[in-house]
Amino acid sequence: MTTPLLELRNVRAGYGTIDVLHGVSLVVEPGQVYALLGPNGAGKTTTMGVCSGQIVPSAGQLVLHGREVTGIGSDALARAGVCLVPEGRGVFPNLTVAENLRMATYAGVPYSAVLDKAFTQFPQLAARRRQLAGTLSGGEQQMLSMSRAMATEPALLLLDELSMGLAPIIVEELYGRVAELARGGLSILIVEQFAQAVLGVSTVASIMLHGRITRTGPPHEVAEELAAAYLGAATHT
């Protein structure tokens, strides 16, 4: 019996007076790649917000490696090794690629090591190191965002809608990198709307609908129920 790296216990959370999550429970074991799937508006990004400490639950518990840390700040979680790659483009558009990577040195990793690691993982970034991040293509921005996250040597990586707005071939390349990271033993929680991109990489998957997790299981089993869940959700709303 191992201690889970991350646990949400019956979490309720939302924005202002509106609850988005209505009792979400999930467990990410060490070395696991957990895919959280669901249609738009299901509460996936809010779940990520809770896991990264950006949103404080109104009820329930956030547990890290067996210790309850509900209400902890996102900065403390980031320093401890919980790293979020946010949806959209998680880069500073007015800074160059190199300057964006310099921002990842907050975790104590030397700048040269950050650059070295990022350019080894994504060689195309090396050629654009002096280019403003906002002028990169969508895929390159996502690569920069990921490489910045990896440079901090996280214990748990949270990936929010990596595929958003990207061409399928770029998505495939990015998830190829994610698979490499997973093989290296990194624990990853992935939130995705487009399930096919992530099911091949994950070791466990869940379906989230209307702020609740409705099904958890092996990816191939969850995949079979996914279409029905999405269509059911579409007709329900």
Add this chain to the structure above:
Amino acid sequence: MSETISSPRLQQFQAEVDQLRVTGGRANPERVGQTIGGVAIVIGLALGIYAYFGLSHPTSNPLQQGDATVVGLLGVSFTVVGTGLFVVFSLTRYFRYWLVRLIYEQREQTDQLAQRG
């Protein structure tokens, strides 16, 4: 898997999690201020009513009526401060939500523009 669990990074993570100082942030930090404000309003009203009906009205003793005036003023102060707290925290709560909504819509619009471009 067992290699992963005993990896030095995970041990370091465990140590860092153990050292975290959990301050216990709240989901709706304004709720406490609103509650305090509401309670102060009720206490103020109760003091005012008690000052008139409980202290001042049943007696013609000027000393006791003076006391009643002090208690009444205290009640008024409670109500004024309580109302202020309640309004400030209600507005903060409303504007927090409004700001989040504004940021969200702005991001949506930017994404749509970027997709069109």
